[in-house]
Amino acid sequence: MPKHPGRTALYRLFNAAGQLLYVGISHKPDVRWGQHSENKPWWPAVDRRVVEWHDTRSAAEKAELVAISQEQPLHNKVGTPALTISGTTGKTPTRPIRVDLGMWAEFGAATQAMGTDRSAALRAFMAWYVNRPSAPLPVRPFDSAQPDSGGSK
Known part of the structure; x- marks a missing residue:
């Protein structure tokens, strides 16, 4: 766990073939992964986890939306066409x-x-x-x- 509680992890979950399954954020990724393991049918396919820390939750949220939009993970819902990144500055961000x-x-x-x-x-x-x-x-x-x-x- 990082020393600064505002720091937030952006994580990517991959299957054994290297396919990106899911992108998410959490202050405590280990806890979040435990939640995924209990209620996500795709969880057993997770083979590798990659974590990238951001100084603030806001920065992690922005990076998450960009990653989902550009990398097209198989199981994300947030960041897909139902929740897109606005190209207009100053707009209120969308929320799932x-x-x-x-x-x-x-x-x-x-x-x-x-x-x-x-x-x-x-x-x-x-x-x-x-x-x-x-x-x-x-x-x-x-x-x-x-x-x-x-x-x-």
């Missing part, structure tokens, strides 16, 4: 989120019906959730199963 695909589709349809998109709706909800000043509770699309909220139609 795990959501049931059916719910994700429903959410997309609902936000589209409200004239917005998933990202805007999630940001509005998060601003309300953490009590940002003047952040209203986001409006949900009308659902006939829900009781009227007090106003007439």
